[in-house]
Amino acid sequence: MVIKHVAGNGVRILLERIPYVRSVSLGIWVGTGSRYENTANNGISHFIEHMLFKGTKTRTAKQIAEAFDRIGGQVNAFTSKECTCYYAKVMDRDASYALNILADMFFHSRFDVADMDKEKKVIGEEIKMYEDTPDDLVHDLLSSASFAHHPLGYPILGTKRTLADFKPDDLRKHMHTHYTPDNIVVSVAGNISEDFIAEIDALFAQYTVPEGAERQPAPSFSPGKIARKKETEQAHICFGFEGVSSNNEEIIPLIVMNNALGGGMSSRLFQQVREERGLAYSIFSFHTAFKDSGLLTVYGGTAADKVGELGKTMIETIHTMVDEGLTDEELQSSKAQIKGSMIFGLESTNSRMSRNAKNELILGHDRSVDEMIRRIDAVTPEEVQKAAERIFNTPYSCSVVSPTGRLPEAI
Structure with a gap:
C-alpha cells in the first residue's frame, strides 16, 4: 500500500x-522539464539537474560522490520533457543518510x-555524443516535426548556443519559478517504516515560494517532415502519429494495440519487416503520453538504399492492421505481454518508487497494479479498433537520418 502525506x-x-x-x-521528483522552457533557455532544466551534483555549501562534488560510494549506494538523476528526478538507492x-544528502543538494547547491x-x-560533449547516435537523434527530430x-x-x-548563455541567476530564477512545493513529489519505496515520512516532512515542509509558472496550453500535433544528412552505415526513419494524454481513457486500448503493432x-x-522481408534488425513502436497530448512513434533502421522500401512497408503494415483488426490471439497475447512487463518491472524498489511518483505527479492519484490489470483484461476488440482508426487514419509526421539527408519519395 502506498501511503500519501501532504506537507503543510x-x-x-x-x-x-x-x-x-x-x-x-x-527520489525527489519535480514537475518540470524541457516543455516548460523557451527558445532562449532551452536546456536549463537539464543543466540544473547536472549542477545539483556540483557541490553545496558544505559538500564538494567529490564529497557527494564519495558519500554514496562509502555506503555502497547509487545516486543519479534524469530530465525528461515533463519532469526532473534526483534519486538514490541504498x-x-x-536511508536517512541518503535523504539528507539529496536534500542538501536540492536546497543548498x-x-x-x-x-x-x-x-x-x-x-557540450553529451550533445555531441547524442548527435553521433543517429538512432537517438532521429527521435529528437521527430519531436521537432510533431510539435x-x-x-x-x-x-x-x-x-x-543556449547552454553558453546560462548564468547562476538564470538557474536560481528557473528553480524559483518551477521548483515550487506544489510541484514536488518525494517518493520512497523499500524496507522502511512509516516514521520516515516525518523525516522527509522536516526537510521539505519548511520552504515556501510564490506561485509557480502558469502551465502551457496543449500543443497541436503537426504532420511535419524532417531529414538530416549524417554519414552513417544505416538510414534511420521514424513515423509519428498523434497519441493521447496520460489521463485519456483511450490510453489502455491504445497501449494494447501498439504492443501488437510493434512491441x-x-x-x-x-514479423513483417524483419522476419518476412529482412529489411531491418531494429524495428519497434511505442507510445509516449504527456499530461495533455501524446505521440505514437514507429522506428526502423536499414541500409541507406532500402529506407524507402522500409518506410513503405511500415506504413503498409500499419494500414493492414487497421483494415483487418487484431485477431483474438494477438489481442490476448498483447494483454499478457503488457501485464508481464508491468509485474516484472515492479520487482525492484527503484521501479516502485518511480511508478508511484509518476502516478502522483502526472495523474494526481495512485493507480494500483490490480486496477491496471483489471482494465487491461477488460479491453475489447472494439476499443482497440477504435483507437487504431483514430490514431492511424490521420496525417503523420516523419523524420529521417541518412547519408543522403533526403526523405524517401514514397513517404
Whole structure:
C-alpha cells in the first residue's frame, strides 16, 4: 500500500513499505522539464539537474560522490520533457543518510561560475555524443516535426548556443519559478517504516515560494517532415502519429494495440519487416503520453538504399492492421505481454518508487497494479479498433537520418 502525506507547504510525500527487501529507493521528483522552457533557455532544466551534483555549501562534488560510494549506494538523476528526478538507492540502514544528502543538494547547491563553465563543456560533449547516435537523434527530430513551435519539440539537452548563455541567476530564477512545493513529489519505496515520512516532512515542509509558472496550453500535433544528412552505415526513419494524454481513457486500448503493432518479437512490424522481408534488425513502436497530448512513434533502421522500401512497408503494415483488426490471439497475447512487463518491472524498489511518483505527479492519484490489470483484461476488440482508426487514419509526421539527408519519395 502506498501511503500519501501532504506537507503543510504542499510537497507530496509517498511511501511504500516493502519489508522483504533490504534496500530503499528514494527520489525527489519535480514537475518540470524541457516543455516548460523557451527558445532562449532551452536546456536549463537539464543543466540544473547536472549542477545539483556540483557541490553545496558544505559538500564538494567529490564529497557527494564519495558519500554514496562509502555506503555502497547509487545516486543519479534524469530530465525528461515533463519532469526532473534526483534519486538514490541504498541499503535500508542508510536511508536517512541518503535523504539528507539529496536534500542538501536540492536546497543548498552553490551554482559556482567555475563549476558551471566546466559543466557546460561536459554537456557540450553529451550533445555531441547524442548527435553521433543517429538512432537517438532521429527521435529528437521527430519531436521537432510533431510539435512544431511548441516546447515539447525542443531537445532536452538544449543547444550549444543556449547552454553558453546560462548564468547562476538564470538557474536560481528557473528553480524559483518551477521548483515550487506544489510541484514536488518525494517518493520512497523499500524496507522502511512509516516514521520516515516525518523525516522527509522536516526537510521539505519548511520552504515556501510564490506561485509557480502558469502551465502551457496543449500543443497541436503537426504532420511535419524532417531529414538530416549524417554519414552513417544505416538510414534511420521514424513515423509519428498523434497519441493521447496520460489521463485519456483511450490510453489502455491504445497501449494494447501498439504492443501488437510493434512491441515485441511476435508483433506485426517485427514479423513483417524483419522476419518476412529482412529489411531491418531494429524495428519497434511505442507510445509516449504527456499530461495533455501524446505521440505514437514507429522506428526502423536499414541500409541507406532500402529506407524507402522500409518506410513503405511500415506504413503498409500499419494500414493492414487497421483494415483487418487484431485477431483474438494477438489481442490476448498483447494483454499478457503488457501485464508481464508491468509485474516484472515492479520487482525492484527503484521501479516502485518511480511508478508511484509518476502516478502522483502526472495523474494526481495512485493507480494500483490490480486496477491496471483489471482494465487491461477488460479491453475489447472494439476499443482497440477504435483507437487504431483514430490514431492511424490521420496525417503523420516523419523524420529521417541518412547519408543522403533526403526523405524517401514514397513517404
